[in-house]
Amino acid sequence: GNSVTQMEGPVTLSEEAFLTINCTYTATGYPSLFWYVQYPGEGLQLLLKATKADDKGSNKGFEATYRKETTSFHLEKGSVQVSDSAVYFCALRQGAQKLVFGQGTRLTINP
Amino acid sequence: GAGVSQSPSNKVTEKGKDVELRCDPISGHTALYWYRQRLGQGLEFLIYFQGNSAPDKSGLPSDRFSAERTGESVSTLTIQRTQQEDSAVYLCASSSPPGQGIYNEQFFGPGTRLTVL
Numbered sequence: 001g002n003s004v005t006q007m008e009g010p011v012t013l014s015e016e017a018f019l020t021i022n023c024t025y026t027a028t029g030y031p032s033l034f035w036y037v038q039y040p041g042e043g044l045q046l047l048l049k050a051t052k053a054d055d056k057g058s059n060k061g062f063e064a065t066y067r068k069e070t071t072s073f074h075l076e077k078g079s080v081q082v083s084d085s086a087v088y089f090c091a092l093r094q095g096a097q098k099l100v101f102g103q104g105t106r107l108t109i110n111p
Numbered sequence: 112g113a114g115v116s117q118s119p120s121n122k123v124t125e126k127g128k129d130v131e132l133r134c135d136p137i138s139g140h141t142a143l144y145w146y147r148q149r150l151g152q153g154l155e156f157l158i159y160f161q162g163n164s165a166p167d168k169s170g171l172p173s174d175r176f177s178a179e180r181t182g183e184s185v186s187t188l189t190i191q192r193t194q195q196e197d198s199a200v201y202l203c204a205s206s207s208p209p210g211q212g213i214y215n216e217q218f219f220g221p222g223t224r225l226t227v228l
Contacts, residue, residue: 004153044154044202044219089153097167098144099204099217101153 006102021075023090031092033073115220136205
């Protein structure tokens with residue numbers, strides 16, 4: 001079946017550091033790929049997405065590229081801020097149905 | 112213009128009791144999903160409703176779990192004879208009909224935190 005494997009956390013960085021959170025997936029066909037973010041005390045919200053191979057999703061300075069050859073969708077940001085502290089979830093979806101999530105990575109940014 | 116709402120926000124119950132969790136999707140969203148998030152883990156799919164089609168119940172962990180949806184509106188997730196391992200945050204999401212909306216994005220509610228003592 002479909003599955004998503006995320007880099008284990010927690011991850012702690014200093015402000016302005018470079019961030020990478022790894023995500024790889026297993027799926028039949030060509031799923032859509034997503035990164036969701038859950039800020040402290042808030043609900044889950046979509047951060048970025050990519051629907052086909054080589055697409056790059058981007059939002060709020062975060063980027064992720066759909067790599068079919070390596071079945072990966074790593075999340076990157078060049079310079080993190082304290083406000084980026086949150087839990088990040090990688091997910092895939094095939095068709096219009098359920099999302100399959102990774103286990104989540106807790107990110108803490110220290111000033 | 113409200114988003115997905117869920118109630119209650121917190122529920123504490125005793126082992127063996129039944130609980131009902133409610134989800135109000137965004138108006139006009141025909142698709143509704145239930146997920147479960149156990150402490151320190153990712154979200155697990157439970158059940159999916161799409162319009163008048165038969166729901167996809169493939170994620171329900173046992174026959175103690177059931178869900179209903181009235182038309183394209185409110186959904187109720189019921190857990191019978193709760194067990195301690197049912198303790199989790201239960202999240203509901205809704206999305207617009209297939210082929211409409213932006214990538215059929217799923218919009219999540221704030222969740223119901225269930226604690227079974």
